[in-house]
Amino acid sequence: MEIQSCVSILNEWDIVAARQLGRNVAKELGFGTVDQARITTAISELARNIYLYAGEGQLCIDRLNENGKAGLRIIALDKGPGIPDIRKVMEDGFSTSGGLGAGLPGVRRLMDDFNIDSNPGEGTDIRATKWLR
Template sequence: MESMQEINVHLENEFDIVSARQAVRNLSKSMGFGLVDQTRITTAISELARNIVLYAGEGSIYLRAINNGLRKGIEILASDNGPGIVDINLAMQDGYTTSRGMGTGLPGTKRLMDEFSIQSSPGEGTQVVVRKWLR
């Protein structure tokens, strides 16, 4: 897959979450995503970024425009070196939360995007990769 543009946003606080949201909205708009998909992508990155700040304390969001030869899209990698997720299957269930939130973060992000993958190990951090393809 060819990458056309890359953006890295370091996350430590609420202001960084806003920066990540603005960066992905600008990128998705410049790529030609419609308003509905821009909103989906921005919501997804907001959930991922909030998880990093809340659970890991700090981490990074990497955004990039991608092209697989047939179509173009946007890829988001959310990465941290935090405590990791002990039970990914449990974390992917609607309503599950460890922070008194609504429990829509990871499962909601998966529904908003076209592709979703997660890797996490206790004590080693978490990496989530999501993609949305331009229609």
């Protein structure tokens, strides 16, 4: 069973709205404050990447229930320029924006499951899941 809530990412305020949505869903599912912070940090990174690199996209939150396990999946979708070298952007310290380069590798560390699919000229689809312990 998946119930999806989405926020369109068009400006910086949408990043805040996506964070709030994620925190609310995490709280409803019973995640503790530490995992809520991990989830909202991951959402911030993914939504900011959409805003900075694609210009617009969507960030969706799925409530998961698989084999009696509850969880939350973040889905970040855009139709931006795509990522030409996924291995490179997954390296710690790599940054094209002059930031710390903690973005996608950081999201991968904060979440339990992480998958990225990107095609240059077509956009990017990132899915990150956190399971309730």
